[in-house]
Amino acid sequence: MIERTALLDQIKDALRRNRAVALIGPRQCGKTTLARQIVAPDSANYFDLENPASLVRLDQPMTELQDLRGTVVIDEIQRKPDLFPILRVLSDREPLPARFLILGSASPALLRQSSESLAGRITTIQMSGFGLGEVGVESLNKHWQRGGFPRSFLADSERESLEWRKDFVLTFLERDVPQFGVKIPSASLFRFWNVAAHYHGQTWNAAEAARTLNVSENTARSYMDLLQDLFMVRQLQPWFSNLGKRQVKSRKIYFRDTGLLHYLLGIKSEDELALHPRLGASWEGYAIEEIIKAAQPDETYFWSTHSGAELDLLLIKDNQRIGVECKRMDAPRLTPSMRTAMQTLELERLVVVYPGRQPYSLAPGVTVMPLTQAVSGQF
Numbered sequence: 001m002i003e004r005t006a007l008l009d010q011i012k013d014a015l016r017r018n019r020a021v022a023l024i025g026p027r028q029c030g031k032t033t034l035a036r037q038i039v040a041p042d043s044a045n046y047f048d049l050e051n052p053a054s055l056v057r058l059d060q061p062m063t064e065l066q067d068l069r070g071t072v073v074i075d076e077i078q079r080k081p082d083l084f085p086i087l088r089v090l091s092d093r094e095p096l097p098a099r100f101l102i103l104g105s106a107s108p109a110l111l112r113q114s115s116e117s118l119a120g121r122i123t124t125i126q127m128s129g130f131g132l133g134e135v136g137v138e139s140l141n142k143h144w145q146r147g148g149f150p151r152s153f154l155a156d157s158e159r160e161s162l163e164w165r166k167d168f169v170l171t172f173l174e175r176d177v178p179q180f181g182v183k184i185p186s187a188s189l190f191r192f193w194n195v196a197a198h199y200h201g202q203t204w205n206a207a208e209a210a211r212t213l214n215v216s217e218n219t220a221r222s223y224m225d226l227l228q229d230l231f232m233v234r235q236l237q238p239w240f241s242n243l244g245k246r247q248v249k250s251r252k253i254y255f256r257d258t259g260l261l262h263y264l265l266g267i268k269s270e271d272e273l274a275l276h277p278r279l280g281a282s283w284e285g286y287a288i289e290e291i292i293k294a295a296q297p298d299e300t301y302f303w304s305t306h307s308g309a310e311l312d313l314l315l316i317k318d319n320q321r322i323g324v325e326c327k328r329m330d331a332p333r334l335t336p337s338m339r340t341a342m343q344t345l346e347l348e349r350l351v352v353v354y355p356g357r358q359p360y361s362l363a364p365g366v367t368v369m370p371l372t373q374a375v376s377g378q379f
Contacts, residue, residue, distance in 0.1 A: 001033075002130060002134055002135060002150070002154075004030065004034060004130075004134055007034065007125075007127060008034055008037060008038075010125060011023060011034060011038065011101070011125060012038065014123045014125060015038075015071060015099050015101060017123070018099070018121070018122065018123045019091040019092075019096060019099055019100070019121045019122070020087060020091050020099065020100040020101075020102065020118055020121050020122040020123075021099070021100070021101050021102070021122065021123050021124075021125060022077075022102050022103075022104060022122055022123070022124045022125070023035065023101060023102070023103050023104075023125050023127060024103075024104045024105070024106065024107065024124060024125070024126050024127070025105070025126060025127040025128055025231060026105060026128065026129075026149075026230065026231040026232065026256075026257075027105045027168075027171075027172070027176055028129075028149055028150070028151065028168060029127060029128055029129045029148075029149060029150070029231075030127070030129065030130075030150050031075070031103045031105075031127060032048075032075055032103065033150075034127075035073045035075060035101060035103055038071055038073065038101065039070075039071050039072070039073045039101070044068065045068055045070060045071060045072045045073060045098075046072075046073045046075075047072075047073065047074045047075065048075045048076065049074065049075060049076040049077065049079040049080050050075070050076050050079065055079075055080070058080065058083070061082075061083055061086050062086055062089075062090075065086065065090055065098075066090060068097070068098050069097050069098055070098060070099075071098070071099050071100075071101055072098050072099070072100050072101070073100075073101045073102075073103070074100065074101070074102045074103065075103045076103060076104070076105065077102040077103060077104045078104050078105060078106055078179065078180065079179065084117035084118065085117050087100055087102070087117065087118060088117045088118055088121065091118065091121045091122075092121070105176065105230070105231075106180060106229055106230055106231075107228070107229040107230070107231065128148060128231070128256060128257070128289075128293070129147060129148025129149040129150060129152075129153070129257060130143070130148040130149075130150060130153055131148060131290060131293045131294070131375065132290050132371075132372070132375045133290075133293070133294060133375045133376060133377075135148075135153065137372035137375070137376065140355075140371070140372060141270055142270075144258055144273075144282075144283070144286050145158075145258070145259070145262060145267075145269070145270045145273050146158075146161045146259045147165070147257040147258050147259020147260060147261075147262070148257055148259070149164075149165070149168065149257060149259060149260075151164050152164050152165050152168075152259045153259075158268065158269050158270075159268075161259070162263060162268055165259055165260055165263040166263060168260070169190070169193075169260065169263065169264075172230075172232075173186035173189055173190055173193075174186050176230070177189060177226070177230070180230075182226060184223070184226070188213075188215075189223060189226075191213060192209070192213055192220070192223045192224075193227065193232075193264060194264050195209050195212055195213060196209070196224065196227065196233060196253060196255075197255065197261055197264040197265050198265075198278075199253045200253060200254055200255050200261055200278065200281050200282065200285055201252065201253075201254060201278075201280075201281035201282075201284050201285055202252065202253065202281070203250040203251065203252055203253075203304075204224065204235065204250055204251050204252065204253045205250065206220040206221045206224070207220075209224075224253070231256060232255065232256060232257075232260065233253055233254065233255055233256060234253075234254045234255075234256050234289070235251045235252070235253060236251060236252040236253075236254060236288075236300060236301065236302050236313075237251050237300075237301055237302075238250065238251060238252075238301060238302060238303065238304065239301035239302065239303045239314050239345070240303075252302050254285040254288060254289065255285060256289055258282055258285060258286045258289075261282060261285070262282070265278060265282075279328070280328050283326070283328040283355070284312060284326045284328070287326040287353050287371050288312065288313050288324070288326060290371065290374070290375050291313065291315075291324055291353065291371075291374055291375070291379065292313075292315075293375070294374060294375045294376075294377070294379050295315055295317065295322075295379050296317075297315040297316060297317040297322075298316050298317050298318070299315075299316040300313065300314070300315060300316075301313075301314040301316075302314060303341065303345060308337065309336075309337045309340040309341060309344070310337055310341070311323050311324070311325065311337075311341040311345065312324055312325050312326045313325075313326070314345065320348040321345055321346060321347050321348055322347065322348055322349055322350075322351065323338075323341050323342070323345065323347040323349070323350040323351070324350075324351050324352075324353060325338060325350065325351070325352045325353070326352075326353050326354075327352055327353070327354045328354065328355055329354060330354075330356060331354075331356070331368075332352045332354050332362070332368050333362070334362040334363050334366060338350060338352070338362075338366060339363075342365060342366065347365070348365075349365045349366070349367065350365060350366045350367070351367055351368075351369050351374070351379065352366065352367065352368045352369065353369055353370075353371050353374050354368060354369075354370065354371070355370070355371060356368075356370055357370055357372075358370070359373060
């Protein structure tokens with residue numbers, strides 16, 4: 001088992017400081033494994049809402065929860081949204097006998113009850129599958145090809161990893177999506193998901209996708225928003241302001257897990273990935289996701305102008321602007337686009353991330369950095 005010590009410490013620290021903590025992320029990313037390191041699954045303080053026994057125990061939730069002490073875990077909270085008002089009441093007690101760790105497989109936009117009922121009482125921690133920093137930089141190619149979902153990454157063979165991802169997609173479409181009250185035929189969403197895979201690393205054109213699928217533009221937008229709310233894609237928003245340049249204002253689409261992207265693109269192995277025409281876009285998205293995990297910025301954007309100047313990633317952290325370019329090449333060079341981004345966006349610094357091994361400087365404030373170094377706390 002791969003230890004996720006930093007994330008576990010973050011959760012424990014949040015529980016010490018807050019009355020309730022929400023741990024959210026896609027299904028099968030390891031939330032339950034972490035929660036069980038805090039509260040044993042056979043404890044009276046552990047509720048798994050996919051377990052009928054836990055659902056029976058919570059038929060009378062106030063009676064069941066009010067006498068518990070310590071940390072109480074409620075897994076898959078989205079299956080019982082009527083718990084949120086009760087958790088608000090229990091979190092307001094003084095002195096506080098219990099703190100609540102709730103686990104959910106959807107964004108706060110879908111778990112709206114938590115933000116409304118527990119406002120000011122809850123801290124949200126978002127997680128994903130294994131990051132490169134957790135599996136070790138020596139596993140970069142395997143991690144990139146298989147993605148970070150634990151059972152996909154740890155599978156004994158590429159075939160078993162691919163089969164797990166196939167089963168995950170099927171379960172996601174036929175069971176997980178309907179669980180949120182979303183009435184979309186699984187076949188329709190699967191077709192949309194396949195179309196979305198070909199937009200990975202590109203600006204999102206809802207009208208074009210709608211024509212391809214013979215649905216309305218609003219339907220295409222709602223499908224994409226759903227995939228974002230369930231942590232399958234990242235819609236990277238454009239940075240734009242009155243800069244005297246015609247700027248791109250459409251969002252970019254990235255699959256958050258490249259293992260799922262590769263399954264939907266029909267890529268079955270590292271050898272097939274090396275020959276695929278979407279190789280560069282796949283690596284760019286992989287690098288962007290890993291950098292966001294490592295840097296933990298306050299805000300993320302991309303920037304692009306109609307004249308051709310662009311920046312893959314604009315991070316805003318502690319009121320500083322940091323630019324990131326992802327280049328899958330042996331020796332990136334300084335480009336006019338980089339100079340324009342540095343000057344126009346008033347960047348504190350620009351980091352060019354590449355798959356090589358040696359960092360080097362391109363210009364004042366512009367550094368080339370290996371991806372393995374960027375995710376190892378040196379970004």
